[in-house]
Amino acid sequence: MHPAFSVIFLTTLIGTGQGLFLALCTAQVYATIGLLPAQPKIFYVAGSAIALALLVAGLIASFFHLGHPERAWRSAARWRTSWLSREVIVLPALMGAVAAYGLVHHYGWDLSLIGIDTAIEGDLALVIGAAGALLAFLLFLCTGMIYACIKFLQEWATWLTVVNYTLFGLASGFLLATAYAAYWDAPALMYFYGAWAMATTLTVLVTRVASLIRNRRLKHRSSIQTAIGVRHARIVQKSQGFMGGSFNTREFFHGATRRLYRSIKWIFLVLVFPVPLALLFAGMVQSNALLIGAAFVVQYLGLLAERWFFFAQANHPQNLYYQTIS
Amino acid sequence: MSQLALVIDLNVCVGCHACVTSCKEWNTSGAAGYMSDDRPYGEDPTGTFFNRVQTFEVGEFPNTETVHFPKSCLHCEDPPCVPVCPTGASYKRPEDGIVLVDYDKCIGCKYCSWACPYGVREIDEHQKVMKKCTLCVDRIYDTTLPEAERKPACVLACPTSARLFGDVHDPDSQVSIAISENGGYALMPEWGTKPANHYLPRRKTRIKIHPDELVRADNPLKKEGVQPKPDFREPSLDDVTSW
Amino acid sequence: MTQSSSGRIETRNTTCYMCACRCGIRVTLKDGEIRYIEGNPDHPINKGVICAKGASGIMKQHSPARLTKPLRRKPGSERGANEFEAISWDEAFALLEERLAKIRATDPKKFALFTGRDQMQALTGLFAKQFGTPNYAAHGGFCSVNMAAGMIYTIGGSFWEFGGPDLDRAKLFVMIGTAEDHHSNPLKIAISKFKRNGGKFISVNPVRTGYSAIADEWVPIKPGTDGALFLALIHVLIKQGLYDRDFLVNYTNSAQLVNMDRNSSEYGMFVRAEVPVEEGCFDPQNKLWWDRHAGKAVVTHTAGVDPFLRGEFTLPDGTPVKPAFQLLVERVKDYTPEWASAITGIPVETITRLANEMGVTARDQKIELPIAWTDIWGKDHEVVTGNPVAFHAMRGLAAHSNGFHTIRALSILMSVLGTIDRPGGFRHKAPFPRPIPPCAKTPKGPEGVRPGKPLDGMALGWPADPDDLFVEPDGTPVRIDKAFSWEYPLSVHGLMHNVITNAWRGDPYPIDTLLIFMANMAWNSTMNTVEVRKMLNDKDENGEFKIPFVVVCDAFQSEMVSYADLVLPDTTYLERHDVMSMLDRPISEFDGPVDSVRIPVVPPKGECKPFQEVLIELGSRLKLPAFVDTRGQRKFKNYPDFIINYEIEPGAGIGFLAGWRGKGGEKFMKGEPNPNQWEMYAKNNCVYHHELPKSFQYMRNWNKGYLEWAQRHRLTRYAEPILIHIYSDVLQQFRLAAQGKTQGKQPPQHLRKRIETYFDPLPFYYEPLEGQLTDKRKYPLNAVTQRPMAMYHSWDSQNAWLRQIHTHNYLFVNPKTAATQGIADGDWVWVESPWGKVRGMCRYSEATEPGTVWTWNAIGKQPGAWNLEPRANEARKGFLLNHLISEELPRQPEGEHLSNSDPVTGQAGWYDVRVRLYKADAAEDKLSWPRFEELKPVPGAPPRKQNWLAYVAGKIMGS
């Protein structure tokens, strides 16, 4: 498939946003039950703002993918059947939740507003956080499924796609959160986030490599024989019916050279995993926000490459019909 | 429920592209139009077409078959392109099974094209909506056209009548009979899309001649006082035995 | 939006002209703009279907390559630079009138008119004759004259536009060397019907594409060797006794006795009996048979006589004689399948099997139609019978310098199988069959060309013997293209491909004005393109152009246009009246004569003017007899008026259109002018179809009813049998002349051997001339072109839709052949012939005979031509093979400047060229070669959409 930058940014930005938001909620939960020191509300307010910003940026990126953005609202219509439609519903919902979460922290509202009195500090925020967390995971599911549900894009059609989307989001989100915590120099939180960041990064390393291996072994079910319905070992296309290209040659081929294609795989494997982990580790021992920030930036760039490769590697059966011109 | 479709007879298709341009010609000014072309007079011209004719070579010289292969939307009975569409712009008509795109609803997200294994959807780069074969829905029901012409443009154009049009659910229709009698098949059955369009394979006619048919009692050579006889150089017993 | 839902909708019928097939089209207009062009269901040719080109007519109508104003070359600018200034038609006509009047008054032959893929030879020919110049021809000479001559000199009819295979009833169909044919849609319709009816379809072709793709059997053959195949097939058929003896005896000259007396001046001629001979344009029926029973010579077709086809006999006067068939038997004796296999590359078993399949199908699957008819000798027949083996062939045979004899061999094969004008075989189309040869003749010498007078004879004719040649007393040519000279005696369509070279060299003489109509002679229709383009712009020592004045009438900005001194912008087929005339090449069907017309559906663009109107205007200004009345006043208001009122002779009642003649339109073919003729055509799908009675539809060479009908309706002057020339005494006469055995005209010394060799009364196989003269170890491959079904020659690169299908071309090569040169699929390669080299891209193809490379014809373009952007693929990656093909053969004893053509007919030997192939250096530009300078748009060129374009019923969007 042709990697569209709109989609690459959409998925990576909202993934990080989702992860960051989940990090904030976790922090609050742990704080509430005293496993972690409490943070000033500004920590949550600013954090939610950043998460929201990432989600909005992602949304904006996605508009560049549409022929008719002004009609984007229509795409909520088919949520019963279309994961894309579902994503389109969940994403704004999550944004709402994140915004609310920030506001609630800002104004220090709690459930007493609606006459419920819990002794718990920031209970309303916890409720919204919980709802938001649910939406965030739902969104991971939707985004993942948009790709995983197309059965003949065999490189994508696996639960690993959803898992990777989720873990990449968590990893980048928590990594950002680590830098964020370091910035507010909240060492405990920094170590906590850092630990999670490492954990998720290492697990996604496993699952992503697993998907790479899977795709390497993949047997494509469609062949030139099934494509034109002729049973013969040697079939070669001579003409695809036009010579100057078409939507079918632009949308479904990555168009990169073999070398670029291969190097991008290694680039993302290096940028997403070892380098950020090293930087993160260094940053944590010296509790240096900058280093950790760098770790995040590097990993994010790595994720862009990973997403490019994710698309490029997907081999659409329609390509069987678009091999040769003459 | 009827299911309209095209049946394409590869046994007679000569790859002339009449169906390609007549499709463009009808549809660019029709309900499915327009169909834009980029760099029409420049480098690598490219444009929107609903139907393309491709060429494949099967086998090796001298046992080569050249196969001309027209392809447009197959109007799948279980079209994967429809459920994925977030807006409902892509839909399959219950009454005749035609799969269509409602341009007013389409946001041009291209997702449906990803969900079509056959590569027959094309986004119009200027109208920015997804387009594809409509089975000439704006012809086949147009009562202002004579009955005989309420057929897709490509079907009427095809000089070899390699393109049959009809209801594949009606067992007595010309298309159903063509499919059952000539081994009609669907493309990429492995995905269970149940394409309504079918293809008819190459069928070969051969002539068998028995040696004794070559010489006959009324052989004209006799009138010339000549007998059809084997070339004396051909091997005979004399070459191998001496009793 | 359905057709009816918005806008004023109207439909008009006319005739397509996106190619020469002439299908009926129905044009739907929305508010006067073209909405849709579809096939006319009521038209006999295409029965409603249309092709890729026809369905793209809209994009031709709105092409940015349209010429819209008369143009004059900027003073001082070079020809080819494409620098023009727009002028008015008045200026253009004044210019032409003055120049042509001078020429006509002094030496009419200094005006040469040559036309390409047009369909108005009736009018252009008339104009030339009236002007008085012999230097006129259409594209036939470089197209397929071998097909016309080879078959018409044998069976009185031909493939191409004159006849074809009856696939309705055939059981076996053999197609040879055909990619697309003129009869594009009808042939497609027929082939698919034929296959659906269970017939077996065999294609003989070095390449398997298009029609061949759906053949039941593909027989790959080495280019130029089909003659060998046919002769071997005849060999087997005769050896097995699988020939139609009855047919050969009664309807061919097989049984006629040939004089075998070597010392006689009549050697090799038919022996003639002393019977009263009435004046005719062809050989009277006074030949002899040898009666099998009485054992003596009798006049042919004597009732009750059954002659020998074989044997040797002696006439009472001692003359040794043999039946013509015996000579054929002797001729093919050594043409065994083994022999042919080595030449053609076709396995021996295949050749034998093919012969058997043909022979047995013809013999055992006889068709019998309950149609009573009477033969020309008065014998009644209860039924029409036929042998269901049909053939079709085109330029794969014609475009070789051995094509004439190859096609003679094919015609004889078809005759031996008894398939001529019989159901399931070959069928004629009116006005065919013609006498062998047809009656039309050129003047016999220079005296036919007279200042201020029409030409005394036709510019093109059918020589029946050496005395008919159009030569000076010393035997040198009278025509600029040397047609009808000893170099190419039977060049019945002229040699357009040599006109520019000859005129440039002043050989046989310089001319003044060259008018090219509808031919891209600076590009795809010229051999040796690079040099010819130089000649067009070449000047003598006084700085005067060697070809003083070049006029081009074209509708589009072609490569040729850039070489014109004066450009006349023509209309398109949707903008003008046209006739597909019985006097030219009508669209007749097997069942009877059909002619048709074009009627404008949209107004002319800009100042475009139909060439027909131009000719009539000029004819009137020059006071050419046919165009003015006795007082020298202009006779015809315009072309439509001319069509209605012109008669070949005053009061003759024969004009361009055969339909609805006579005051009330009640007459056919012959009848006084009908003022409402156009309306009648308009009302009837633009077609007049005269269906013959069933009993006149078959066996027309010998069908009394038909021949007399044809005579009554003046399709022919003589109602005489047209016996098939298995043995051609016409050719033998030229051979005798070459041997110095005749009284009349004789060839100049240096050509005697050539004439003696190639004017063999029986077909023989020889390697194409260029092959004979080329080192085949150095140039091991044959290079040919094919017609792409979705492109018409050079016309369609301007077409925004069609050019997406063929944007540039590849050289198709068998992978094994490519591998020997280390060439990979898609590599840039050089193709080199002894005459030039071309660089393009290679595409592997398993459907290509390993000794052959080929490409689609005429896709490559000059940068900027056709108002395409200079970066267009056609100009950067597209290439022409024409640069590899020479218009002349290397110097040899027979002559210094012999045309690269068939020595009998002058047919251009396009497909003879031998080439070698090698990989282009990685460092070379990835551009086709040769490169040409870029052409700028001409004044009046319509704006060109650069970025995008979308068409909606007349509205053109884009930027």
Ligand SMILES: Nc1nc2c(c(=O)[nH]1)N[C@H]1C(S)=C(S)[C@@H](COP(=O)(O)OP(=O)(O)OC[C@H]3O[C@@H](n4cnc5c(=O)[nH]c(N)nc54)[C@H](O)[C@@H]3O)O[C@H]1N2
């Ligand atoms: N679409 C389209 N239709 C056209 C035209 C066009 O340009 N485009 N041009 C029109 C014109 S002007 C003409 S003359 C006709 C020509 O009609 P065709 O004769 O069908 O056209 P060509 O492309 O010359 O086809 C020559 C065929 O002969 C094969 N061939 C070459 N050499 C040999 C040989 O030695 N032996 C055999 N057996 N085969 C050989 C080639 O592979 C090719 O398939 O087409 C007319 N129709």
Ligand SMILES: Nc1nc2c(c(=O)[nH]1)N[C@H]1C(S)=C(S)[C@@H](COP(=O)(O)OP(=O)(O)OC[C@H]3O[C@@H](n4cnc5c(=O)[nH]c(N)nc54)[C@H](O)[C@@H]3O)O[C@H]1N2
């Ligand atoms: N290598 C190679 N060369 C070949 C051949 C081949 O097979 N191989 N085929 C040969 C054959 S068979 C032929 S017939 C020739 C054909 O070659 P040409 O006779 O030159 O025919 P085209 O190139 O089709 O068109 C010539 C001109 O007609 C113009 N034209 C189109 N429509 C109109 C109109 O309505 N009015 C006027 N006035 N002009 C119009 C076009 O713009 C073009 O410039 O090519 C020959 N050249």
Ligand code: SF4
């Ligand atoms: S029009 Fe008919 S014959 Fe021509 S390519 Fe299309 S299907 Fe094949």
Ligand code: SF4
């Ligand atoms: S062919 Fe493709 S576009 Fe057409 S219905 Fe099937 S899946 Fe959808």
Ligand code: SF4
């Ligand atoms: S491109 Fe249009 S039709 Fe296709 S999925 Fe998106 S909205 Fe639906």
Ligand code: SF4
């Ligand atoms: S049915 Fe209509 S829309 Fe579909 S390919 Fe044919 S002409 Fe085009």
Ligand code: SF4
């Ligand atoms: S074959 Fe095509 S281009 Fe030629 S006349 Fe017929 S429709 Fe027109």
Ligand SMILES: [Mo]
């Ligand atoms: Mo031609």
